[in-house]
Amino acid sequence: MRRxxxxxxxxxxxxxxxxxxxxxxxxxxxRNILYVHVPNSIGALLCFAxxxxxxxxxxxxxxxxxxxxxxxxxxxxxxLASILNATGMIFSRAEWNVWWTPSxxxxxxxxxxxxxxxxxxxxxSLPGSPRRRARICAVFGIIAFLDVPMVYISARFIPDIHRxxxxxxxxxxxxxxxxxxxxxxxxxxxxxWLRTDLLRRRFExxxxxxx
Amino acid sequence: MKSAxxxxxxxxxxxxxxxxxxxxxxxxxxxxGMLIVFILRLVVEPSSGRAEMPMMAAAALWIAFLFSGxxxxxxxxxxxQQNGCIDGLWSAPLDAGxxxxxxxxANVVILSIFEMVIVPAVLLSFSLRVTGRWLxxxxxxxxxxxxxxxxxxxFSAVVQLARTRxxxxxxxxxxxxxxxxxxxSFALLVLFGAMPEEVGGSGTLAFVGSFRAAQGYLLAFxxxxxxxxxxxxxxxxxx
Numbered sequence: 001m002r003r004x005x006x007x008x009x010x011x012x013x014x015x016x017x018x019x020x021x022x023x024x025x026x027x028x029x030x031r032n033i034l035y036v037h038v039p040n041s042i043g044a045l046l047c048f049a050x051x052x053x054x055x056x057x058x059x060x061x062x063x064x065x066x067x068x069x070x071x072x073x074x075x076x077x078x079x080l081a082s083i084l085n086a087t088g089m090i091f092s093r094a095e096w097n098v099w100w101t102p103s104x105x106x107x108x109x110x111x112x113x114x115x116x117x118x119x120x121x122x123x124x125s126l127p128g129s130p131r132r133r134a135r136i137c138a139v140f141g142i143i144a145f146l147d148v149p150m151v152y153i154s155a156r157f158i159p160d161i162h163r164x165x166x167x168x169x170x171x172x173x174x175x176x177x178x179x180x181x182x183x184x185x186x187x188x189x190x191x192x193w194l195r196t197d198l199l200r201r202r203f204e205x206x207x208x209x210x211x
Numbered sequence: 212m213k214s215a216x217x218x219x220x221x222x223x224x225x226x227x228x229x230x231x232x233x234x235x236x237x238x239x240x241x242x243x244g245m246l247i248v249f250i251l252r253l254v255v256e257p258s259s260g261r262a263e264m265p266m267m268a269a270a271a272l273w274i275a276f277l278f279s280g281x282x283x284x285x286x287x288x289x290x291x292q293q294n295g296c297i298d299g300l301w302s303a304p305l306d307a308g309x310x311x312x313x314x315x316x317a318n319v320v321i322l323s324i325f326e327m328v329i330v331p332a333v334l335l336s337f338s339l340r341v342t343g344r345w346l347x348x349x350x351x352x353x354x355x356x357x358x359x360x361x362x363x364x365x366f367s368a369v370v371q372l373a374r375t376r377x378x379x380x381x382x383x384x385x386x387x388x389x390x391x392x393x394x395x396s397f398a399l400l401v402l403f404g405a406m407p408e409e410v411g412g413s414g415t416l417a418f419v420g421s422f423r424a425a426q427g428y429l430l431a432f433x434x435x436x437x438x439x440x441x442x443x444x445x446x447x448x449x450x
Contacts, residue, residue, distance in 0.1 A: 102415045
């Protein structure tokens with residue numbers, strides 16, 4: 001099952017790249033990075049939403065599966081946010097001749113990356129029982145999310161060098177971008193699923209060792 | 212209600228008395244703050260133009276508050292680890308939220324004492340004038356103080372048993388406070404005369420917009436952080 005989803009995601013991402021670079025090519029050439037950049041930004045944000053929902057669910061139900069989902073979402077989100085920032089910087093250098101500038105969009109993307117990385121460090125450095133660690137991480141996830149609405153959502157409504165609204169010239173371009181987005185979301189979902197499963201198995205193995 | 216209030220008072224007074232008698236952290240905080248101000252003052256040469264003074268001063272103030280604030284917050288629950296005082300605190304007939312608010316108030320008071328020393332030091336060493344805006348300056352500093360202390364106090368209770376507790380506390384607190392520092396810096400830049408009252412354009416500071424808006428953002432962050440930390444404190448300290 002998981003394997004099929006993974007294959008589907010990879011096919012979609014390959015198709016997206018191929019379409020984007022042939023029929024749907026954007027002029028000037030550096031703007032084609034959008035086919036990677038935009039899907040990754042959506043994916044990184046969705047992973048944060050998963051992290052938040054899983055954290056809240058853990059605090060309510062006290063079931064460990066939600067803690068594993070939150071951890072997996074943070075790991076996948078870190079990768080997506082890294083790609084988001086890296087591609088953004090490359091694009092910024094080509095388009096505006098600076099690697100980075102404190103515009104609201106860029107600040108919020110960097111913040112997202114920092115939040116993920118700190119979450120992962122916090123997970124690995126807390127002593128004590130796994131339940132205590134899970135609760136603390138869930139609380140950090142919720143408090144970190146309080147930063148997001150202010151920075152991310154309101155950043156859409158003010159003038160910025162970064163334009164979220166991009167007008168497509170052909171339907172090939174929107175098709176390529178759509179494939180990229182769906183492919184990235186499916187891939188992120190499969191990876192979260194995989195990591196959750198691995199964390200569960202590790203937990204069971206450790207339990208067996210201790211018995 | 213009455214017992215919650217007396218417990219609240221007892222914790223605040225206990226923390227402040229310990230600090231004033233043993234002077235565990237205030238001298239360190241003040242020296243660290245002054246060193247930060249001094250180092251950043253060295254970077255601004257007289258020849259490089261006076262426009263840089265207010266910018267560097269705003270940076271120096273917030274960096275000094277953040278890092279010295281971290282020292283106070285780390286001690287806040289660190290001091291309870293000795294002789295197992297922490298067990299006494301948790302077994303007190305008090306709601307966890309009340310303990311949080313008491314610790315928060317003690318931290319806010321300690322950081323305010325620190326501010327009373329460090330703010331004049333910054334104003335003098337960067338030769339700044341805040342003519343007629345003293346009340347605004349006090350409001351901005353107090354709002355910043357509340358925000359810094361609110362998140363720090365919550366996570367101070369969390370990191371105590373970790374091997375790298377100071378380092379861990381600093382990254383956790385700084386990353387959560389990062390967005391709040393944008394309106395905070397904006398407000399100080401306006402007060403120090405480095406920026407006009409309202410800013411347009413496309414940068415992060417233009418995002419804040421005006422001085423009033425910056426104060427509004429600070430107030431909103433404080434309210435959200437304090438309420439969230441107060442509600443969630445019971446969850447993180449439960450064993």
